[in-house]
Each structure stands twice: as C-alpha cells, then as structure tokens.
Amino acid sequence: MQGFELDGRLARDSILLTELGLCQVRLQNERRWPWLVLVPQRNGMSEIFDLPPEDQAALLSETTRVAAALKSVTDATKINIGALGNIVRQLHVHVIARAEGDDNWPGPVWGFGKAEPYDDAIKDEFVSRLLKVLSA
Template structure:
C-alpha cells in the first residue's frame, strides 16, 4: 500500500468518508436512494490487475466482507459489485444494494440525476452497523461528525 495516498476529488465531493476497512478507505455515496458503498484501496495502481498479488487478495477479501455486510444488513434483491473507473481513474470498487423496486431497477445506477442526501442520523446508523458487524476491521474516520 502506498504512503502517498490521496482521495480523488470527485470521490471526495460525491461521498462521505466513513473510515477504513482493512487497507482500503470506505466511502458511502451521498445518495440514500440505494445503499452504495465504495472501497478505495490505498494504492497507486489504476487497475486491480496492476496491483501486487497480495494486495489483490487483501482487496478481494475486503470486497467480500463489505458485500456480505451489505447483503446481511440491507437485504437487497441483488448486490452489484464493480470497478469501472472511466470517469474517476483512481482505483475504486462499488458495492451497491439493489432492489427490484428501487428508483431505476433494472437499469444501472450510474449517471442518474435522482438524489436524496443522507441525514446525519442515517449516517450514524450505518456507522454503528459497520462497527458492530465488522468489529476491528472497520475503523471510523475521526472527521466523520465534524
């Protein structure tokens, strides 16, 4: 993992930094219409296949841990996982809970104008759930409530 990690400005603008999950920064897209988490590994690699094998394995484990959390906590009809990166080149992985009655099912959620920002109470509830379920693997960002 890199010591010179800086979060992409677009991700910082669109997301709430919840904390860290293992070696990755854990973000929540600030749109409560669907639970949409983003893992940003602390690496300079732009593609998963460019990461050293041991970093790939750690990222995959974090992805699976977060996907299980999303599945267990939000009970979606489908969990979407993707690392697209056309607009934001910094390597990041989306873990999204989808429901057959959500605002754009069965279409993709990317690029849609519909938005409902999270309240602080909703954010606190998600952080509590992450802390409870993921224990020491999830570390809350110290600036979250500032």
C-alpha cells in the first residue's frame, strides 16, 4: 500500500509473502516454528481497537484465513494467535503453528533460545505450499 511504513524490526526479522486486502503476510525468519506475521497496512496503529470497525473485521477475517492455511500446510496441533506489541509497537498479529514435541512445547516461543533462520530450499518449499493454499 502506497505510503505505508513498516517498522524496521518487522522488516529485518520477516519476509513479505503476499498482501491481502488489509494486511501484509510475512514469514518470520525462524525455522523452529512455522510463524507468520500479519501487519495491517495502516500507519500509526498499535492496538486492534485503534482500527476503524471495517478494518477490525478485515483483520479478523484475514487472520482466520491465514491461520486455517497455516494449519492445513503444517498439520499443527495448535495455532497460536497473538497481538503483543511490547517491543514493536506497530500493530501486527502473530500466527504460529505449534506441534507436540516442537522446541519448547507447550511453552511459549518468545524468548526461547536463539532464532534459527530458514535455509532457502526449506523456506521456498514452505512458502510455495502456503501461498498455494492461501490462493485457493
């Protein structure tokens, strides 16, 4: 979206996959968990309730769509969804696939160990499968 400014930390730690009606869908560069980040393309927003009602509805719809696609592609035990923003204030929603036995199951992903970036082949294969499901 023209004029939209992405927080530098989100840009540094994630990869743009696609844009939906409201949100950028970004892949967190952390191979231990399939982890997507939805960023509403609205400047100056830090809370979901900061969005006008029609954007709130779009965010819920897009989050649900992305979460279902992620579960389909990963066969996750649980999809975790959260909008924290304690460090990065720009409004963004984490959508994380968790599976029994993954690193730190059933604990949280935040602050656990050191991030492990994707290698290109695994990332490309995952992104291809995810985008195929999202576009269906």
